[in-house]
Amino acid sequence: MSLLHWAILAPFIMAIFIPFLYKYFRQIHTGWFVLAVPVVLFIYFVQFIAGNSRGETVINSVQWIPSLGIDFTVYVDGLGLLFALLISGIGSLVVLYSIYYLSNKTEALNNFYVYLLLFMGAMLGVVLSDNLIVLYVFWEFTSLSSFLLIAYWYQREKSRYGALKSMLITVFGGFSMFAGFILLFIITGTFSIREIIGQADIIATDVLFIPALLLVLLGAFTKSAQFPFHIWLPDAMEAPTPVSAYLHSATMVKAGIYLVARLSPVFAGAMEWFWLIAGFGIVTLFWGSFTAVKQTDLKAILAFSTISQLGLIMCLLGLGSAALHYDFLDDNIYIAATLAAIFHLINHATFKGSLFMVVGIVDHETGTRDIRKLGGLMSFMPITFTLAIIGTFSMAGLPPFNGFLSKEMFFTGVIRAAQMDIFNMETWGMLFPVLAWIASIFTFIYSMMIVFKTFTGKYQPEKLDKKPHEAPIGMLIPPIVLASLVVIFGFFPNLLSYSLIEPAMASILPNLLEPGEKFYVNIYMWHGINTELLMTIGVIAIGSLLFLTLRKWSGFYNIFPKKLALNHFYDQGLVSMERGSNKLTNAYMTGSIRNYLVYIFAFFIIILGGALFTLNAFVINTNDLAPIGIYEAILSLVMVIGTVTILFAKSRLTAIISLGAVGYTLALFFVIFRAPDLALTQLVIETVSVALFLLCFYHLPKLKKEISAVRFRLTNAVISLGVGTLVTLIAISAHSTRLFESISNYFVEASYAEAGGKNMVNVILVDFRGFDTMLEVLVLGIAALGIFAMIKLRLAGRNEG
Template sequence: MLFTIIIPLLFAIFVPAFAKWKDKIHTGYFVLLVPLSIFIYYLQFIGEDFQPISASYSWIPSLMISLSFYLDGLSLLFVLLISGIGTLVTFYSIYYLHKSERLGSFYVYLLLFMAAMLGVVLSDNIFVLYTFWELTSISSFLLIGYWHHRAASRYGALKSMMITVFGGLSMLGGLILLNVITGTTSIQAMIQQKDIILESPYLPIIMTFIFLGAFTKSAQFPFHIWLPDAMEAPTPVSAYLHSATMVKAGIFLIARFLPIFVLNEWFFVVVSGIGILTLCWGSFMAVRQTDLKGILAFSTISQLGLIMSLLGIGTKTAIFAAAFHTLNHATFKGSLFMIAGIVDHETGTRDIRKLGGLMTLLPISATLAFFGAFSMAGMPLPFLNGFYSKEMFFDATLELHDNPLVGAQLLGQAIPYLAVIGSIFTFIYSMYLVFGTFTGKAKLDQLPKKPHEAPLGMLVSPILLVIAVIVIGLFPNLVNQSFLAHTAEAISGYQIEKNIVFWQGFIPPLFMSITVVVLGALLYVTRKKWSKVYTVIPGNLSFNRVYDKIIVGVETYSSKITNSYMNGSLRRYIALIMTMIVVTTFVTIFATGGFQIKTDDLAEVSYAEIFVAVTMALAAIGTVFARNKIAAILILGVVGYGLSLLFVIYRAPDLALTQLVVETITVALFLLCFYHLPNLRKTDDTIGIKLTNGIIATSFGTMMTLVAISAHSSKWFPTISDYYVETSYKLGGGDNIVNIILVDMRGLDTLFEITVLGIAALAIYGMVKLRGEKEGE
């Protein structure tokens, strides 16, 4: 399974080279091979005899971090969605994005996101999962902000990353606590220890943190505000990220950890409560929108709320319905996003107030939109897959009357009514989307472009998705035992058998569906009469304003705090740095009992050592009072050369030679640099500043003295010097231990030090050359 993630990353390296040929062949044709090959490979796992597969590769054993992957029914569903929808989106983008666009960047970002999502759904190690989780936020930030010359694109990209990264960091806190409680980093091993987790006093914190990660990523109320602004991304990005993949990552997270938390009473209350609220609010706000992608954005929010509420309910019917609707939503919503892109591409606008009457001009697109919208609305038609999962949703809400969980009674009684209300507005925005765009009187004079049907290549992807809508609708059990049953079993932890049929008789879910259609149709027809309700609810209230105020407030106060100490004064910078070092070091030493003095193993001190040490101290003090630059440098050099003498006395000729060379070069460089600096002048520092300088300097010197004494007097860990003595000749083949340590034992350190020096040299060379060119002009 590792190759599944590596292939998109490796291919992304070569995309810039392919992009150079975009005038001859679109870069998307090369990229298309990646998701298509992954999709075809994983199709082989569909079948009634499918069994979970695991694989693990060691990475950081000391931290229990390994590249562990687990393929079960849940991850298989998401892998097929990521690769299948990814294939269609890539093919669609070939015709949507012109060759003049930055195709290299676009497809690199797309492959990066694809690899990240595959890593999320396949990872069994919590820290690897988190790594890929944040990579989805970064790559989606790049995709949403692809048209970075637009202020709205930059704003939407930043908002999505701020909110989802906040949730990701919260999720990391929950995962770390799970690791502390269970002693493992494997998700499957944690599920086996669910009893220990449920009894832990940290459980409320763990659930809160993980729920924050899931809710922010899946745009649940009130974190939904990032999704509408993310619609500034190109339509292929919206169809991929915001219908089938990224926004479903939160759904995946809740589904993956459901066996652990489902028995907790608050799991139902929080997850179903937030989910049903998101369904109602998203569907209600979708009717208010005038932008096609805005309508689809809020419709996605509402549909994600529906799936989230099903997972919160946690019954057999609810879990199966959640898996089924996850599949169905990807098909009809993906096709609708692509149709919205076609309308925008062919008319030059997405403003539904300027659209209308396009059925005769875009007949194929209109037909596809009708199938997609009617499936999303849950119309009771046997050839629409959306009806089946919506019917199961109603059925699952009615099972709550006998839910034994404490605190679920009131919410359990309200959820069926809220489900109907949310579905009514779902019906309204579905009809509003399709009829407002394709029926009525055409307004050709308001369109920037003369509309005509899209090219066949752009229609292929939505056609295939609509065919999937119809096929699943006509033959729903084709994906039942061979696919959805495995997904439901992976979520719940036990086998779930469900027979999908269109007609179940006159049962309550049918009457709920009829109520939705009847009331939805009436409210759609009279929409203009009651739409003034939006001036009251939400009225002037907006979560976007709350977000904007938080961001502006943080930036304002951060700027004030930063400007208070970043004033250009080197003295202040050094004073703050040294003060923090002194405070934290002293606190640590005395809090841990780290200060120790032992004199039993000290060697005798000779007069020569005393003389050199006193000379060095006097030279250091003299540097402070020097008023001449040359004199200050030379006096400071006495300290360095004195240290060389100490090395000679201690019989360390290598260190003495090194110190002599370094000190000589340093003095020469100082003299060269100080030659170009202004002369030293008497400062007008106040007594307070001088006193502060003295206190900081004395404190820092005292701290270093105490650290040195403590380091010599305490043996907290076994010394490594014995290891070097025993193995340097055997492993390094040399008699000089210091050389062996630098070249062999710590070869990477030396390599990186040389690399840093090389980079610094190149940077200096570049600045010098640039300055020379400017002076030459």
């Protein structure tokens, strides 16, 4: 495997050692051991920037399941490198922050860092995988690890609730995305993203194009919290603040954006792709910013802010997809949306990551995040206040910070989108700049709420759990680094132009470039007096007025009935599903073994028998049958007599002996058919089972009278005859049908030559079907451990009693 593969696997490998480091080095915070992983990974990925800016792509592959076209192929292009740097870079700062945020004495740090490393490795796998199936495996791993991180404080009901909600919604989207990947494979015959992009023209004309597009977008929308799937993100804020700063500002929620960007070369240009992404994005932008203003918890405000900002980036990617319909060399303004999306993706990671850390500091040092209890902290926490100013002003789109630049580019994108003459934009295009402008006003309001309601105003010590003071330097360094990047990228945005932004754009819109060409990227602060600047002035003016008069109009939010809230529908849906499943389960779980067998056998007869008759799969061919000898006939008669005896036996002992006679007779069949190993196995099993039966029945209470005659039941008769007849017909048909050449000759020839064994059956079990045998042993081992655990628990309970 290459270094790229090891880079992805490194967090998983480190996760194995965390419990031991936590156990044997308790005096050292476990985070210090973990910190080396993202730092080394970040340094490693930085080395790719120079080659990536020249258009070079690094590809390495390891075969996994080549027969199914599934290989562990990883490659670093502009888009993958950008996300890898965010994952490892922000990850380094988050781990450093967590060292000072989480106590080594009171927290189960072994669990926390194992979950965090699993998530980090899964995210790297998502953004660097070329194979769709491998990407999907890592994708679901992010859902699982984020579930564990959100539920880290599992003693809290809200943590468990938020974790379950996030997993249900994102896993649902993941399954939908997986179905879309299967459709892409059906169309193209490959799981390779690079090869699928090469067949984009073929995919666009296929009847499965729209279903594949819709299913893939379901996965992207659920993961990136797009309306109406956004409801999981605010509840996920019950996770520790380092988790929120990592998962919900820079990594997990960006996975859906990555998927849209990665598959844009496949679907971009289609009207459905344009409207779904741009439409849901602009609605999510508006709804997230509108809802954030009514929140009173700082993390809740940032949660809805994240939803809003994700909608902004998603909208830009949708608008940018229309660039395929224009010649960008003549008018490169149509790629402005994609440029803005990439730039804001970076900016959002910097200012939102720092703001989450600032909120964590406030919570850590005061004991609350409720803005109704906060105020006047500026004099106690001047550094934190400065960081909050930088982060919130950038998020509000104010100069001279990087958020102002990407927000202006966003305004440019939506204004130009309204001027498009495709996709019915002549009619509906004006909605984009209008909604964008209104959403920006609410963004300004909640940004001001975060900083001024927390750090200015009246100090209320009686409402605080702790006396506020500045955070330790270790907790301040990560947000200081991010806030510094906010300022640096604001004054020197072109540091990223051709190192990260342009290569990422080339990955999203490769069809617009000729070999050797590059997109023109030049980001600067002053564009003169234009529409975008006037929109910003309007945002500041109206936003300031609404912020100052917030108490007078905030009651407007109470008009909306809670019964119409999406969270209400989610909760009621879960309750209804639980009640319905309980009713259904109680209807068929009667406690009667007979009823369960009736369900199983009836299903077997109806489904399997119906399918075989419908497909005309029953074939009876007696040409290859050997003559029935006298021994076979006698043994068959003995088995029939033994079976009937079981049915009409009036004592337990008779029934057990008859059952054993059937088993021993079957062993004689194996002897006649020259299968001594099977005969020996059957004899051993039959002996043990008969002995166990006798032992069990010995300990049962004595019956006052022998078993009465079995009553005739029509249902039993029909099902037993049906199962017996169906199995017999299947066996005869299987013997009579030869769809493929028999593989027995292969095993005869290869058993000794390739596996070194003369006993063909043993060789098949141990070598040719080694994985099957290993898993069977594993299942038996798990069952044995489960039984042992139950016995131990029962004994422990008795001892305690």
